[in-house]
Amino acid sequence: MAMKTYTGEIAAGSSKGSGGVMTAAVLYGREDLRIERVGIPQLGEGEILMRVQVALTCGTDLKVWRQGSHPRMIQPPAIFGHELAGVVEEVGPGVSSEIRAGMRVVPSNSAPCDACLYCRKDQPNLCDDLLFNNGAYAEYARIPARIVKKNLLEIPENVSFRDAAMAEPLACVLRGIHETQIRPGDTAVVVGCGPIGLKFVRALSAREIRVIALGKRKSQIDLAERLGAYAAFDVSSMESPVTMVRDLTEGGRGADAVIEAVGSAATWQWAMQMVRKGGRVNLFGGCPQGSQVQFDPALLHYSEVTIKATFHHTPRFIREALDTIARGDVRSSDFVTGEIPLAELPRAFQDMKNGHSDLKTAVNPWA
Numbered sequence: 001m002a003m004k005t006y007t008g009e010i011a012a013g014s015s016k017g018s019g020g021v022m023t024a025a026v027l028y029g030r031e032d033l034r035i036e037r038v039g040i041p042q043l044g045e046g047e048i049l050m051r052v053q054v055a056l057t058c059g060t061d062l063k064v065w066r067q068g069s070h071p072r073m074i075q076p077p078a079i080f081g082h083e084l085a086g087v088v089e090e091v092g093p094g095v096s097s098e099i100r101a102g103m104r105v106v107p108s109n110s111a112p113c114d115a116c117l118y119c120r121k122d123q124p125n126l127c128d129d130l131l132f133n134n135g136a137y138a139e140y141a142r143i144p145a146r147i148v149k150k151n152l153l154e155i156p157e158n159v160s161f162r163d164a165a166m167a168e169p170l171a172c173v174l175r176g177i178h179e180t181q182i183r184p185g186d187t188a189v190v191v192g193c194g195p196i197g198l199k200f201v202r203a204l205s206a207r208e209i210r211v212i213a214l215g216k217r218k219s220q221i222d223l224a225e226r227l228g229a230y231a232a233f234d235v236s237s238m239e240s241p242v243t244m245v246r247d248l249t250e251g252g253r254g255a256d257a258v259i260e261a262v263g264s265a266a267t268w269q270w271a272m273q274m275v276r277k278g279g280r281v282n283l284f285g286g287c288p289q290g291s292q293v294q295f296d297p298a299l300l301h302y303s304e305v306t307i308k309a310t311f312h313h314t315p316r317f318i319r320e321a322l323d324t325i326a327r328g329d330v331r332s333s334d335f336v337t338g339e340i341p342l343a344e345l346p347r348a349f350q351d352m353k354n355g356h357s358d359l360k361t362a363v364n365p366w367a
């Protein structure tokens with residue numbers, strides 16, 4: 001079978017700026033990520049070229065790397081990665097004069113169309129034509145015009161590139177909290193203590209919400225406590241996490257809200273069983289394709305449980321996330337536990353798959 005190769009425009013010229021050559025991590029398919037020399041992207045109307053200062057690994061990337069592609073986010077071969085921060089290297093034709101070379105920026109990984117039914121109904125995260133961008137794991141990244149226009153933010157002076165690069169996952173978390181209507185004084189359970197679950201723990205605790213965190217590793221449990229959880233438990237050897245959570249709530253009624261941040265049928269069911277009458281559940285973690293989950297309809301009906309399953313983020317929450325980071329409420333030092341040069345990225349994905357990796361890894365394309 002002929003192997004498709006990545007065809008980023010390779011052109012002769014200076015080694016800097018569009019027209020030159022750069023190092024990038026190209027996704028070719030299932031667990032096939034290669035470090036290659038490719039052409040620095042050429043800019044079209046409204047686009048910018050960023051010098052990537054840092055890119056962060058993410059659970060979504062791990063999922064996509066294992067699948068080899070994603071129907072909406074990335075079709076291989078393509079430069080991989082979506083959480084990044086850096087400096088504007090070059091500005092394409094027609095870009096607003098507010099965006100200048102040398103500016104420190106964080107681009108979102110998507111932008112809605114503002115024209116489809118969902119955008120008109122103020123649900124831009126469900127946009128029929130949501131434009132996704134990949135290309136963070138490289139020395140330079142091209143940012144498409146729509147993202148430049150709608151979802152590219154200047155990084156405040158006091159915010160590091162690494163902190164700023166967390167804006168995208170944090171935006172998903174902040175939107176999840178908003179949609180679940182969790183208020184100060186509530187008790188909320190967070191099921192799952194990966195990078196996303198722990199961001200929920202941090203953001204909820206900062207709002208005076210009593211958080212019960214459930215994780216699977218001692219390091220996660222310790223971190224959940226450090227990030228403000230009222231209680232944190234390792235459920236890997238626990239008989240009944242549901243009973244234990246209910247016992248921690250007033251009258252054993254269950255939590256006001258439960259955030260599921262694992263993505264499995266079993267933990268979705270736990271979430272439904274941990275919530276109180278009239279409470280709210282956010283099934284935030286996406287289950288593997290083909291999963292089936294069973295709920296007791298009587299429990300749902302007579303208990304009036306509200307089920308949400310929030311997906312992705314919107315331009316509003318990208319901005320709120322960067323503001324939250326600028327206030328120091330969420331810091332990358334709690335989540336980014338390792339740094340590697342770009343060349344080591346393929347091995348880092350193997351480590352993630354085998355479960356002995358950092359929580360999040362900062363990839364430095366210039367190391």
Ligand SMILES: [Zn+2]
Pocket residue numbers: 058059060061082083168169
């Ligand atoms: Zn991500």
Ligand SMILES: [Zn+2]
Pocket residue numbers: 112113114115116117118119124126127128129130
């Ligand atoms: Zn749209």
